[in-house]
Amino acid sequence: MHLAELTYLGTVGLAGAVARSMARGLPDAVRLRLEARPAEGLMPGWIWLHAVSVGELLLAQGLIGLLRDEGHAIHVTTGTRAGMSLLATRLPGWDGGTGRVTGGAFPLDDPEGLAPFLAARPGAFIALETELWPNLLRALAEAAVPAAVVNGRLTARTLARGGPWMRQAARRLSLVAARDAASLEAFHVLGAPRVALGGNLKADLPPPLPLHGGWNPLRAAWADFPVVVAGNTVEGEEDLVIAAWREARDVFPELRLMLAPRQPRRFGEVAARMKALGLAFRRASEPWPGDPACWVPCEALLMDTLGELAAAYAEGTVALVGGGWTWSGGHNPLEPARFGLPTLIGPGYDNFQDLVAPLREDRRVVVVNPEDLGSSLRKALEGAPLRSKGMAPLPDALQGTLARTRALLKIVLPRPRYEMHVFPETTG
Numbered sequence: 001m002h003l004a005e006l007t008y009l010g011t012v013g014l015a016g017a018v019a020r021s022m023a024r025g026l027p028d029a030v031r032l033r034l035e036a037r038p039a040e041g042l043m044p045g046w047i048w049l050h051a052v053s054v055g056e057l058l059l060a061q062g063l064i065g066l067l068r069d070e071g072h073a074i075h076v077t078t079g080t081r082a083g084m085s086l087l088a089t090r091l092p093g094w095d096g097g098t099g100r101v102t103g104g105a106f107p108l109d110d111p112e113g114l115a116p117f118l119a120a121r122p123g124a125f126i127a128l129e130t131e132l133w134p135n136l137l138r139a140l141a142e143a144a145v146p147a148a149v150v151n152g153r154l155t156a157r158t159l160a161r162g163g164p165w166m167r168q169a170a171r172r173l174s175l176v177a178a179r180d181a182a183s184l185e186a187f188h189v190l191g192a193p194r195v196a197l198g199g200n201l202k203a204d205l206p207p208p209l210p211l212h213g214g215w216n217p218l219r220a221a222w223a224d225f226p227v228v229v230a231g232n233t234v235e236g237e238e239d240l241v242i243a244a245w246r247e248a249r250d251v252f253p254e255l256r257l258m259l260a261p262r263q264p265r266r267f268g269e270v271a272a273r274m275k276a277l278g279l280a281f282r283r284a285s286e287p288w289p290g291d292p293a294c295w296v297p298c299e300a301l302l303m304d305t306l307g308e309l310a311a312a313y314a315e316g317t318v319a320l321v322g323g324g325w326t327w328s329g330g331h332n333p334l335e336p337a338r339f340g341l342p343t344l345i346g347p348g349y350d351n352f353q354d355l356v357a358p359l360r361e362d363r364r365v366v367v368v369n370p371e372d373l374g375s376s377l378r379k380a381l382e383g384a385p386l387r388s389k390g391m392a393p394l395p396d397a398l399q400g401t402l403a404r405t406r407a408l409l410k411i412v413l414p415r416p417r418y419e420m421h422v423f424p425e426t427t428g
Contacts (some may be wrong), residue, residue, distance in 0.1 A: 004164035016110035039102035045123035071416030123414030146412035154186035180354035199401030208310035214288030221295035232331035233322035247374030260303035267304035
């Protein structure tokens with residue numbers, strides 16, 4: 001065992017022992033991982049697919065459906081309470097009645113936490129983006145279980161602070177399907193032995209699930225109104241978005257707003273801020289009025305729910321994608337762009353450069369500075385249809401990522417446990 005791995009093993013082993021001795025007093029997120037177990041009845045050769053939280057779970061759904069249809073048994077793990085909530089609602093659809101897709105919490109990366117999963121004898125481990133767990137990867141290698149990272153994303157900052165344990169973990173990977181050229185080079189530098197360009201799976205997701213029936217009265221009430229859908233806003237951006245929306249209302253007095261903060265922990269804070277600013281709004285987490293007349297005086301909808309934003313973009317006229325006005329990382333602009341909505345983002349989109357570049361070239365996305373957001377929103381509204389006309393093809397550069405990733409995974413996947421069959425599309 002490498003010295004870095006030995007040091008890490010001792011540290012997390014001690015931390016795990018302490019955590020188990022005081023489990024009742026720990027936060028839910030920690031207890032969730034302490035109690036993690038694989039599904040019962042998994043046959044040897046199952047695929048362990050790990051997606052750390054909500055965004056990664058949604059990113060994985062196309063791959064889950066593809067592997068399921070090929071006859072693989074898949075157990076999906078996640079590491080957050082929000083991820084577990086989404087998993088509970090989406091698993092039935094991902095499984096499609098086949099009994100092949102199960103899910104649960106991701107364990108602590110210590111011997112006791114990993115033991116039940118390793119005893120169930122997985123045939124391969126696939127992680128989304130940058131999940132490099134040293135003990136898990138070492139144990140999988142010792143058991144001759146191949147491990148892969150798909151949609152691999154590695155920034156220069158992460159590379160710089162990744163110590164010897166991270167380098168040693170990367171060396172144990174059987175495959176990295178990198179999402180962009182910069183990440184490909186970074187994984188090479190980190191020491192991963194086999195790295196190839198797979199592309200960004202965000203560009204190849206299945207269509208989002210339809211919104212629930214409660215949306216119908218809102219659609220009827222707002223049918224003739226332009227609507228701004230502001231998604232994935234981070235701290236400080238709600239005030240900016242609301243100010244721009246109010247500025248645009250000088251020209252479009254019936255303009256409505258749908259606002260979806262990125263982090264669930266901020267839902268209450270944003271609701272309080274909207275109230276303080278005097279907005280007449282409703283919360284999506286509360287009961288939905290069945291009478292369209294109740295929605296007419298409502299100026300805004302606070303989307304304090306999980307997993308609905310991608311479909312809600314189709315209810316809008318113009319989209320604002322947050323994360324780039326008060327932060328430098330940005331968020332996914334593909335969701336509204338797929339519906340053909342004019343989409344405005346901030347200048348900070350470091351984590352999505354591979355998506356923004358072809359979308360800007362195709363005039364699907366406009367980068368706007370914070371001080372220009374109000375005027376840019378007015379301009380976008382002037383030429384936009386009230387609602388999306390349906391899914392629009394993406395630029396050629398963003399197509400085929402799921403097929404490329406699946407082809408790369410050929411070297412790590414076991415033989416399917418079941419006969420290959422194509423099921424109705426239920427992967428959303």
